[in-house]
Amino acid sequence: MKNNLSLKIIIISTLTAVFINIFFGRLIAAKISTWPVLNRLQILNPQAPIVINTREEVRVSETGDVVKTVNAAKSKISAVVMKGSGNILQLGTAINLTSDGLFLTVESVIAGKQPNQLVVKLDNGKFGEVSEIIRDPATGLVVLKTGLNGMGLADLGESDQLTTGERVVLLDASLQDYLVSFQDSNISEDQESDMLGKFSSDFPTRSFVLTPSVSKLPGEAVVDLKNRFMGIRDGETVISSDVIKDFLVRFLANSGNALRPEFGFEYRITGKLESELLEIPFGAVIEKISAGSPSQKAGLKINDVLIAVGGQSINQENSLEKLLGKYKPGDEVIINILRQNIPESITIIPAELK
Template structure:
């Protein structure tokens, strides 16, 4: 089977998802020229390269934190984390796709990307020692590009999810994966280039310059404490029709979003997302320069007919500032705030219209499939 890379044209950019022979994706952006995210989705979390853990003979090891200021911090981080990183082979119609994953507990649960396992009819996990193990699909969430699978065999090691809200630009991070599906447990090192990036419906993404290539989808982005701070999901390559090609523009789903989604998938097998029925653009400090709401909130670009937002009187051009008093920011986006509610809940939404604030009551429904 050929190994096409997944690319999506967006605002002159070429976006590539990082699964080898995989499927997936989409990209968008905002008020000054992006396509707008759908509120029907309350995303939290997205796509990386496959990797397999380093050979490990002792069972049930747990990745240990390392001292971040040690001269060999990266070496120690990799040594501790690699056994918990696996390669995932997904058999799909017409061939196979490969990606990465991270074992998060001794019950055999593995986090990866939705697009790594999408359309699968068989899943195999390759440990770092080269052994192959059958896996079952627990659940997927296309909006965050997160999936959970499980092996029933004993696992070689686990790695914990850290707190992505503590990340700072310039912080050292490590990506482990299997570029091109061949070079297992390849390690790349970089920094957190930026936080809270928005691409298509995916909000709050971590931008990193750690090299990420095809076959890395679903693999972990790790801090020097040895914790997962993100799940690698896509890269931006460059301008459509241009010979210029961007380098070092990789993106990962933050671990706090991954945790919310994976916990729900393990408990329920799916993520039921509440639905308002609007399209919006998440405002930022850059849009504040245009005089829009001090750069905070969600700028409503469309309200669908017959939806909860339309019934509540929300209009195009409104700015949603808060939900039940929780302010909308790039770190705490509308999607993420809504994920804590369920269909049938009524929330108080604070909007700004023509410079005046008002509260409206919106009863959420389930997002249409």
């Protein structure tokens, strides 16, 4: 009799323990373990991943990532300010470029202004007067030179790595210390999609497209959720970080002078389908040639298909824009073309873009 009673007690105890473990340990504890009070006291802190087998939809919010991005990036942008008679006015935003006082913005921020009218204000409240304005005629980028130093610097990413749908943050500097305004956006078209447009040999435009959003002031910084600066917004267009980096290489290599080559033609990229149906290589179809340009003088013609520059084939990794951007005025540039499906090569000596 006692043995039967003991067996019943063991069975009931086991079943009760299993029930408590399933109902409380896995369901109730899993839900309340995220309460802030219990987290601070380290009570019911789960030691293994929690698996939820209900039909509830589980979403991971990126709000925290956006806040982290804003807080990390805000010290790397600055306000461009105009001094007036008795007042000041913020014109736009610039990104902190170098530790010795160079800032990068766009032409629409400082259009028509002289250096002695402008001041750059850091996130921490320090400011410096602009001593020089250096313009890039090809991109609309502008470098502002000041006497500031020691500020946080923007980390330029690779904009061609952005994908359609990816989330980014648009940052505007402020006249108030340690304060920025921001808005969410997404990539609606990546740079690869943008390759299907019409382009100029002299004006770099490869970029991505953002979902529609209101631009507060020009010069907004476009930052991804890994805190990499992917471009500068200028109205509805974005000057991508890839274009910015190419400009900086040219700018720094020429002692602060953004020398640009002028070729003088317009083109479109042949798509994959067109290449396959017409049995032509991937390349650039010449659609317009400027009168008196270096390309016209070299013998380039409309409908020529440009397939290589300096021995490097044009493809999605090596865009024509990128290949032409490696040269400076006066260089001899060997161009491989197809003219009525017959291979030819010509040499173009680019002038300086004014």
